[in-house]
Amino acid sequence: MTRRAVGPERPLNPREKAIVVGASSGIGAALVQALAQRGATVAAVARSTDQLEAVCEGANAAAGERRAFPYAHDVTNFDEIPELFQRIVEEIGGLDLIVYVAGIQPPVAPDEYNFEKDAAMVGVNLLGAIAWLNNAAKRFKRTGGGQIVGISSISGDRGRAAFPAYHTSKGGLNIYLESLRNRLSRHGVTVTTIKPGFVNTRLLENADKTFWVISPEEAASQIVEAVEQKKQVAYVPGRWRWVSLVIQMIPSFIFRRLNL
């Protein structure tokens, strides 16, 4: 009767169950790999089926058994999310962790004001996150546990001149996650905001100037560590915390004159 993708529960061999949304490339793909390596059952959600299946196959081959399961879905198809969420949870037999990674950053010229691009960024980076994580929040509150992780960005800490809508989407995501944390921590739920610096993914192609670039695998391993430690907010790598602190402290009358 039960539609189950995984084997039975074993009381002394509990399996962590995780969903990674935005799993076909970059940090998401590396996270699927890292979580499966740790023994978790992972539902990998992404739009591009081919890449997604390759990611899952890679993770399963490395783990030596089926631990990653592909689910094709476009995060901006908001109305299919509640049912897909329910189906995934049933098929992987529960849920302990959800990581929202999906994010886009199309190139934006300094004087460009393109609503379609902006709406797409807000749709994928913020509304998709809200649509997915609302479901997880509702469930985790009822089950009295679980961890919600949003991959935001250092870009969410300050509105720079370069990418108004991108900064908005990540800033909004930070606030959304903070609100979730304030709603749910009293119910035993951990909400973790991850703020990566520059990570060598597709998003970096359109970044203006980069330094301290790390690989997606390195980012994923640091994210998994932050998840294990049940951190509230974690910069990846950690030194970005200090950069961000300085940037946040620059008064606006100086910040708006800088070329940041």
Add this chain to the structure above:
Amino acid sequence: MSQVINNVFKAVGGQNGRRQAEESGTRWQPPAGRLEPVMAWGGASGSASYVYRPSTVEALREVFAVARRSGLTVGFRGGGNSYGDAALNNENVLVDFRRMNRILAWDPVSGQICVEPGVTLAQLWQYVLEDGWWPPVVTGTMKITIGGGAAMNVHGKNAWKMGPIGDHIIAFDLMLPSGEIITCSREENADVFYAAIGGFGMLGAFTSLTLRMKRIYSGLLEVDALASPNLAHMMAYFERHLDDSDYLVGWIDAFGSGESLGRGQIHRATYLAEGEDANAHETIRLSEQQIPETVMGLFPKMWLPIFMRPFYNNLGWRAVCWAKYMSSRVMEGTEGVRHRQPHAHFHFLLDAIPFKKAYGPGGIIQYQAFIPAERAPETMKRLLRMGQTHGIPNYLSVLKRHRPDPFLMTHGLNGYSLAMDFKITEGNRARVRQLAREMDEVVLGAGGRFYFAKDSTLRPEVVRRFLGQETVDAFCALKARCDPEGLIETNLWRRLFVGA
């Protein structure tokens, strides 16, 4: 990209669309509001289920229908006192029977009682006691339900004499997933009778059960308590007193080694015959059975776990067990001391002291092995030594004597059982798993059996070996007949029988 914007509005209206699909359509979404975390009694595992608490037979029938429409399986839960995953059904429907808790008929002349499945053992004994009756089989906790007790075919400290609870069930009504109710007894639907008792809820749901109580003539038991210097002494004492005792139970200090391997304390009890208790009309009052809420009249028992927790490690617990044994040795000796004790005090030790809370967040599991009498001495010594050499001694071991019974999936045999509690931590899970695997081989080698109410560690192949493939096949055939859709499942069923 304006599609994104459109999707936002679609999502807002989407809820209605989904509801329409549900009403017209193929599959219901399980009701999120029913989702609850449910733990195994031992606290070492748990999962989330859609929990229903029907109070009538009609409502129970409706639960099956809802589950069917939602494409979910249904598991049953009584008092939730199974140590492992027997009353869990993760991400599916779980029926909690505790609201179907009416006593339907009681005849104080014959001692026959008819109850709904959610009636607890506490309700039962308190209901019949003052009429001069006591349940013939009681467990170490009175929080179990009679339905759950029948499904697991539970036993007590008199298992060699009175057998499991199934031996005292006259008949029951069983609701099949189709909604049909069948009556089962030794004469009617006998195959289902012998398989549903001890069938851990896989054939259907009990809707009423008729049991026979045991006549008693006092509210007190005559109890002997004595120290036992080793396992051989304890078993010899058991064998010597099988005929003249009503209850026999041994506590074993699992840290004892060498000559002292299996040392511990024995409690033996007998009913008082008519006239032996001059104050019987007083002692049989419910008020005389109240379990004291303080230790030595001083501090509340609820505080005990807080004081015990620092000792719940190998070193601390070794000291506690040694102290317990030595105090028994000094105060009771191997000859023992005799005293009279109310029934409830003697039986419900698990309720008197909340041991479980002392174990910490990782919880406990219990490993209970049933060994034929002739192989029991050496096998149990070996099991005790295995825990010691693996560095995971069990913290509470209990020895009981058993007899065979006619139920299909039984754990009963002519022999002994050793129940061992293991504290579970994040770090020792894999080691306990390995120890359990090795103990499985020893138990199987001795022709032993296992008990689903306690199990957390068995594997399908071990179950097939102790029950025999024929028994497993017979049970699966009965299940296919009672539940052709395969609607009833639990975590334990999926772990041990699916694909077996």
